[in-house]
Amino acid sequence: NKVHEHQFVVQASPVKRLCKTHNTITVNGQFPGPTLEINNGDTLVVKVINKARYNVTIHWHGVRQMRTGWADGPEFVTQCPIRPGESYTYRFTIEGQEGTLWWHAHSSWLRATVYGALIIRPRQGEPYPFPKPKRETPILLGEWWDTNPIDVLREATRTGAAPNVSDAYTINGQPGDLYKCSSKGTTVVPIDSGETNLLRVINAALNQPLFFTVANHKLTVVGADASYLKPFTTTVLMLGPGQTTDVLITADQPPSQYYMAARAYQSAQNAPFDNTTTTAILQYKSATCSKSPCSKSHHTKPIMPPLPAYNDTNTVTSFSAKFRSPRKAEVPTEIDESLFVTVGLGLNKCPPNFRKRRCQGPNGTRFTASMNNVSFALPNNISILQAHQQGIPGVFTSDFPARPPVKFDYTGNVSRSLWQPNRGTKVYKLKYGSRVQVVLQDTNIVTSENHPIHLHGYDFYIVAQGFGNFNPKKDSSKFNLIDPPMRNTVAVPVNGWAVIRFVADNPGAWIMHCHLDVHINWGLAMVFVVENGVGKLQSIEPPPADLPLNHPITEFRGCQH
Numbered sequence: 001n002k003v004h005e006h007q008f009v010v011q012a013s014p015v016k017r018l019c020k021t022h023n024t025i026t027v028n029g030q031f032p033g034p035t036l037e038i039n040n041g042d043t044l045v046v047k048v049i050n051k052a053r054y055n056v057t058i059h060w061h062g063v064r065q066m067r068t069g070w071a072d073g074p075e076f077v078t079q080c081p082i083r084p085g086e087s088y089t090y091r092f093t094i095e096g097q098e099g100t101l102w103w104h105a106h107s108s109w110l111r112a113t114v115y116g117a118l119i120i121r122p123r124q125g126e127p128y129p130f131p132k133p134k135r136e137t138p139i140l141l142g143e144w145w146d147t148n149p150i151d152v153l154r155e156a157t158r159t160g161a162a163p164n165v166s167d168a169y170t171i172n173g174q175p176g177d178l179y180k181c182s183s184k185g186t187t188v189v190p191i192d193s194g195e196t197n198l199l200r201v202i203n204a205a206l207n208q209p210l211f212f213t214v215a216n217h218k219l220t221v222v223g224a225d226a227s228y229l230k231p232f233t234t235t236v237l238m239l240g241p242g243q244t245t246d247v248l249i250t251a252d253q254p255p256s257q258y259y260m261a262a263r264a265y266q267s268a269q270n271a272p273f274d275n276t277t278t279t280a281i282l283q284y285k286s287a288t289c290s291k292s293p294c295s296k297s298h299h300t301k302p303i304m305p306p307l308p309a310y311n312d313t314n315t316v317t318s319f320s321a322k323f324r325s326p327r328k329a330e331v332p333t334e335i336d337e338s339l340f341v342t343v344g345l346g347l348n349k350c351p352p353n354f355r356k357r358r359c360q361g362p363n364g365t366r367f368t369a370s371m372n373n374v375s376f377a378l379p380n381n382i383s384i385l386q387a388h389q390q391g392i393p394g395v396f397t398s399d400f401p402a403r404p405p406v407k408f409d410y411t412g413n414v415s416r417s418l419w420q421p422n423r424g425t426k427v428y429k430l431k432y433g434s435r436v437q438v439v440l441q442d443t444n445i446v447t448s449e450n451h452p453i454h455l456h457g458y459d460f461y462i463v464a465q466g467f468g469n470f471n472p473k474k475d476s477s478k479f480n481l482i483d484p485p486m487r488n489t490v491a492v493p494v495n496g497w498a499v500i501r502f503v504a505d506n507p508g509a510w511i512m513h514c515h516l517d518v519h520i521n522w523g524l525a526m527v528f529v530v531e532n533g534v535g536k537l538q539s540i541e542p543p544p545a546d547l548p549l550n551h552p553i554t555e556f557r558g559c560q561h
């Protein structure tokens with residue numbers, strides 16, 4: 001097994017998009033950041049040097065971090081941020097995960113531009129569970145703002161209103177042909193007639209679930225979130241932010257150019273969204289050319305695929321219903337800890353000492369969000385993991401409720417108290433090895449939407465999902481305990497619910513949050529603190545010597561009351 005050493009310099013670099021050059025926060029001057037390619041069983045050592053003017057941390061999205069929770073990255077959960085001028089080395093080993101993950105900043109909205117792919121191939125000498133593709137191409141879907149995304153968040157935090165939507169979506173950092181000043185940089189994915197390419201699709205957008213499709217080609221889904229799946233074919237994917245999907249595409253069409261395209265899946269009612277389309281070009285090498293040498297202008301125009309309507313929830317439902325583990329899964333059948341967790345927004349009354357312009361949410365309120373009526377507040381000068389490990393009191397309380405304070409009914413008969421959650425830094429403690437079930441229920445308060453809920457430090461099985469109120473008697477009989485898919489991020493159906501199960505075999509502090517970034521700022525998060533078990537193999541390793549500690553508050557805290 002190899003050890004891969006990398007240096008990530010976080011720095012402002014000029015990036016030109018949509019006709020304008022921006023001083024953009026990047027890693028090593030690259031946007032998107034470097035792709036890391038490793039094998040299952042390898043160790044990554046990444047020294048992050050912060051030369052930007054913001055605090056930063058890097059999260060290795062989906063990496064299980066077995067006993068290395070200090071390398072997970074979310075600020076104030078597992079570490080204090082790396083301050084400007086400082087550095088921190090993340091060190092962790094991939095154990096048993098294969099497929100596509102990614103890495104991104106986990107502080108403020110820096111992940112708008114600070115992200116990249118993390119590709120995990122099978123162990124040296126071991127094959128894929130599908131015919132080896134001729135090529136592999138990471139496809140990173142992103143969002144681009146014409147202003148500094150940090151300022152977009154700052155403004156939303158100041159006003160309490162929803163943040164501005166993005167100005168473009170991107171594929172591998174490029175908006176593509178359909179946007180102004182963008183055709184030159186459009187991402188081109190070459191392919192030869194007859195050959196197969198493995199597309200590693202990642203939704204790195206900040207706040208938007210996305211559809212993805214390729215004109216005239218079938219996609220064979222073989223994995224998601226670095227777990228293999230029983231292969232199935234589809235023409236369109238939907239990925240919530242945070243999710244990855246590996247698909248095989250075979251060049252079985254007449255040589256030509258075909259657009260790959262991504263556009264919003266927007267299930268929220270009456271919420272503004274960016275309704276533009278980003279494209280890349282799948283280009284057959286033998287595509288007929290009117291002249292030689294063949295340059296772009298000589299090609300025929302790429303063929304545009306149809307995309308589902310922005311509110312096409314049926315397509316999302318039938319897509320996610322096809323996900324199956326390739327073999328019998330080790331799903332816990334007995335449950336020690338059963339939680340019912342509401343996920344949704346709220347509206348806080350304007351505090352009396354606030355000026356009007358700070359309350360520009362609907363009807364003079366401020367947006368908020370919660371799980372079980374707790375709007376999560378990060379600690380501000382120490383991490384939850386450090387406080388837990390060192391027994392430092394006063395940082396968090398261990399009373400995150402296993403169910404909402406009042407009986408929840410999604411149809412709208414919801415007690416007004418759930419509209420105005422209380423802020424708190426509440427964790428839920430789990431004994432090492434406990435078998436956990438979490439029902440995640442969309443609330444339909446303020447709006448209903450598809451929330452991509454991500455759990456750090458774990459992969460979980462999605463044993464069921466559905467619409468309406470989760471009904472324990474009726475719905476438990478439909479649980480798939482045979483071959484449910486394993487993921488690290490579940491797109492909880494709009495107006496619906498999803499049930500996940502996992503075994504708490506990784507001690508540490510693990511945040512579970514909505515991967516729509518603005519929802520984290522509003523408090524749609526909680527933390528599981530998993531206790532050490534018996535002996536070294538069931539305990540978290542000691543913290544690295546260079547772990548950033550006890551750093552002062554950053555200005556980005558979401559709603560302050």
Ligand code: C2O
Nearest residue numbers: 059061074242454
């Ligand atoms: Cu990909 Cu907590 O994040």
